[in-house]
Amino acid sequence: MLKLTKLKADSSTEQKIRDAAKEVFIAKGFSGCTSREIAKAAGMNVALVNYYFRSKTALFKIIFEAAMGDFLLSMLDVFNTDLPLEEKLRNYLDREYEFLAKYPEIPSFIINEMGRKDGVHIDNTAVFECIEHTGIFAECKVEQAAGRMREIDITSITVLMMSNCQFPFMAAAVIKQVHGISDEQYEKQLVQHKQIVTDMLIGYLFPGSISNQKTQK
Amino acid sequence: MLKLTKLKADSSTEQKIRDAAKEVFIAKGFSGCTSREIAKAAGMNVALVNYYFRSKTALFKIIFEAAMGDFLLSMLDVFNTDLPLEEKLRNYLDREYEFLAKYPEIPSFIINEMGRKDGVHIDNTAVFECIEHTGIFAECKVEQAAGRMREIDITSITVLMMSNCQFPFMAAAVIKQVHGISDEQYEKQLVQHKQIVTDMLIGYLFPGSISNQKTQK
DNA sequence: AGCAATTTTAAACAAACGTTTAAAACAGAG
C-alpha cells in the first residue's frame, strides 16, 4: 500500500483541536484568544494546531464557516416543510429560540467577525440563494398578493425575525445586569419573551389571521 | 503659586487621545486594537497614552463608561417629557434610530464588552434606577391597569424596543452581505424599517389605540 | 534671561504572540 495510513489520523487529535477551537473562538472571537489557549483547551501542544491547520487564521475560517453552516441548516429544514406559511414562521421561531438556547453565542460571533474591517467575507449569493431555494420568499409574495400577509419587503421581514430572536440572546449579559436578574430568571424571561415575540410578529405579519383574534394573553 | 499649572493640561493632547481611543475602541473592541494604534490615530507617541491614562485598561474603562452614558442620556431626555406614553415611545424610537444612525457601533461595543467573561461590569442599580426615575415604568403600569396597554412585564418591553432598534444596526454587515445590498440601499432600508418597527410595536403594545386602526400602509 | 515643573520623545523592558524547527515518540509493515 502506498500511503493509506493517513486515513486513520482524522479521528482524535484533529477533532479535539477543532472542538476546542470552536468553543474558544465562539466565546472570545478571533482577536480575543490565542493559539496557545486553544491548544490548552484541547489538551494539546501549540505546534499541533499549526500541524493540522496551517495557521490560526486558517483554523478560524473553518470554525466560522461551520458555525455559519449550523446556523443556516437549522432554519433551512424548517422552511423545507410544506406547512402553511404562518405555521412555518411559528416553527421557525420555535426552532430559532431552541437553537439559540443551545448556542447563544453564535449570532454575536458571526455578526462581530463579519463586521470587522478585515473580517471574513461569505459568498453572499450562496447563503441567500440557499434560503431562496426553499421557496419561502416566493411563498411570502403569494400570501402578500392574496392579501393575507402584510406588504413588507423580504429584507425587512428577515430583519424583524432575526432581531427579535437573536438580540435577546446577544444582549443577555447587559439585560441581566441592568435589570439585576439571575441566569435562571432570565431563562424564564426568554421563554415568555418567545411567546410575546411570536404573538407580535404573527399578529403583525398576518393582520387578519384567525389565530390572533383576541388572543391577548 | 504652588502647582496650578496642571489645570491647563486637559485641553489638547489628552482630548486627542481620548477621541482617538473612543473611535478605535468602539470600532475594534478592547482586544481588537493596540495602544500603539490608538496613539497613532491620535498622532501621538505611545508613551503619552500611559502618561495621561495609567494603562490601556484604565483608558478603556473611561471610554466605555462615556459610551454607556451617551447611550443612556439619549433615552432619558425623551422619557423626561410629559407627553402621553404612546407618544413617548414613538419619540424614543425616533431618537434611537437617529442616535444609532450616528453611532451604529455603540450597541455592539457595549454588548460585546459586557458579555466578555472578564469584561466590564456596570453599577446595575445606577442604570436601572436612572431610567426608573423618569417614571416611565410606573406610567406603563398605569396604562396597563387602565387596559390601554398590553400586560407585558417591563423587561420584555425594553427587550422588544432594544431588539428592533439596535439589531438592524449591529447586524448591518451580515444583512448587507447576505442580501447583497449596498450601503446606500441599506440606509434607505433602515428608514422604512423604522416605520415598520414603530407600527408593529405601537400596534402590539396599544391594541386598541386609534392610531393603528387600519393603518396598514 | 534663568529656573522648575510639565510635556513629549525615543528607546528599552519583559512577556506573550503566531509560527517554525528539529529531534523524539509512536505506529505499522516487512
Add this chain to the structure above:
DNA sequence: CTCTGTTTTAAACGTTTGTTTAAAATTGCT
C-alpha cells in the same frame, strides 16, 4: 527487530504586545 512514515514534543524564531525609563523639549513664572 528494523526500517519508514506519521504524530507529538520542547525549544526557539522574530514580532508585537503593554508598560516603563530616562533624557530631551517645552512651558510658565520671576
